[in-house]
Amino acid sequence: MNTRTLYAQYSRQIELLAPWQLATLATAVTERAWPNFALFSELAEFGHAADVRHCLNMLWDYTAGLQSAKNFERLLERLDENTPAPEDFDMFGVEPALDFSAGLNCAINCAMKASVDETASALTVSLSTIGKFIKYTEAQELRGTELAQYTEEHELFEVQRRFISELISMVGQQQKPSKEFTKELRLLSANDGVSQLGISLD
Numbered sequence: 001m002n003t004r005t006l007y008a009q010y011s012r013q014i015e016l017l018a019p020w021q022l023a024t025l026a027t028a029v030t031e032r033a034w035p036n037f038a039l040f041s042e043l044a045e046f047g048h049a050a051d052v053r054h055c056l057n058m059l060w061d062y063t064a065g066l067q068s069a070k071n072f073e074r075l076l077e078r079l080d081e082n083t084p085a086p087e088d089f090d091m092f093g094v095e096p097a098l099d100f101s102a103g104l105n106c107a108i109n110c111a112m113k114a115s116v117d118e119t120a121s122a123l124t125v126s127l128s129t130i131g132k133f134i135k136y137t138e139a140q141e142l143r144g145t146e147l148a149q150y151t152e153e154h155e156l157f158e159v160q161r162r163f164i165s166e167l168i169s170m171v172g173q174q175q176k177p178s179k180e181f182t183k184e185l186r187l188l189s190a191n192d193g194v195s196q197l198g199i200s201l202d
Contacts, residue, residue, distance in 0.1 A: 002148065003128050011120040013168055019114030021171045024063040024185065026107035026122040028167050031056060031189035032160075033103055033126055035199050036096035042201075044089055046097075047082035055079055055104060062111050064182035069111040076108055092136050096197060099129040123164055126196055130156050133197050160196045 014022060034056060041049040055075045061067035083101040086094050106122040109115065131151045135142070139150050151157055167185075174181050194200045 003124055006127060007120050007124045010123045010164070010168075011116055014119055015116050017116075017119075017172060019110075020063060020065075020177050021174070022114050022116065022119040023059070023069075023107060023111040024171050024177075024182075025167055026103070026110045026119045027056070027059040027063055028171075028185055028189040029122050029126045029164065030100065030103040030107050031060075031186065032163065032191055032196050033096070033100040033129065034190075035193060035195040035201050036093075036129070036197060037100040038201055039199055040084070040091075040093040040097035041082075043093060044084070044091065046084055046089075049082075051078050052082050052101075052104070055108065059104075059107050059111060060182060060186055063177060063185075064179045065177035066179070072108050072112045076105065079104055079108065092133075095132050095136075096129050096195075096199075099125050099132075126164070127157065127160055130154070130160055130196055156196065156198060163196070 014025065017025070034053070037052060038049050041047050041052075055078055058067055058072070058075060062069055062072075079101060084094050084097055086098060088094075103122045103125050106118040106125075110118040110122075134151050134154055134156065135147060139147055142150055167189075170185065170188075192200075193202060
């Protein structure tokens, strides 16, 4: 898995999208990763998951046209207070949690100021999380090209790539924000509470 290639690919695919569409994509892909953070927060007794969930909810309101991004700097502050430092935890779960925080940071920044770079980063990090997970759980002995090939052919990776392609297609065809579209996209992204790693809070 080459993250630079993925980033470049997604940047090209979304470069003509409107500001609200870019923020919507970043929010949707971050929603899919939410269980990774929530479970880590619970197991490690770290931070306030409700505060982080609030940030994500505010983004969804923004993408539906119900909320201004005027004071979203406060969301960044709240997120920063709840972003784990890997060196403080002796458990793999901190990595997916940190990646979730990075994606949410991209989404908030994108809502404040539209950015192809921020959205492409959010999409790419959602896949690199899977790469880390696969290496940790079942491919620790693989390196370089072998690891990349194993990752890209893995079901989790393929499912997430299809999900991202579907997101880009749906958002690209939607001409303007609407509560109905946001509701549909949010349901799809939440995936019955199962993250891109197959992790569920239930």
